[in-house]
Amino acid sequence: MKIARALCLSALTALVAIPAMADCNYPQKPADPPSGATASHDQMVAAKKVTKQYSDDMVAYLNCLDQEAADQIKALPADHTPDQEQPIKTKRDLKYSAAEQTMEKYVDSFNTELRTFLAKQAKPQ
Numbered sequence: 001m002k003i004a005r006a007l008c009l010s011a012l013t014a015l016v017a018i019p020a021m022a023d024c025n026y027p028q029k030p031a032d033p034p035s036g037a038t039a040s041h042d043q044m045v046a047a048k049k050v051t052k053q054y055s056d057d058m059v060a061y062l063n064c065l066d067q068e069a070a071d072q073i074k075a076l077p078a079d080h081t082p083d084q085e086q087p088i089k090t091k092r093d094l095k096y097s098a099a100e101q102t103m104e105k106y107v108d109s110f111n112t113e114l115r116t117f118l119a120k121q122a123k124p125q
Helices: 002-022 041-074 082-122
Strands: none
Touching: 041 082
């Protein structure tokens, strides 16, 4: 009786844990950075923190995609063929590429506004 109960609890725990491990949460893109032409120093510092956090979150997401694909490949039968791995890798690559492009575009937009802000600060007033 105790063994059956323990097995049921183990199975239930495994079923709950598997989706959590396989769930890579795509970070929400922050609001556009403030205009470097009009932003205050505090606004630019806050935008830098937001951009850094978004970048860190996106790197964690990309690492999760890699791990998720590796786990899916590992779960294939031992005698699987490379053709069985390819859809997993393709799906990972598409998600990875789209996330990277989105992150780069956001970071580039922040850097553009930061350069504008710094140029404005360098001009004599």
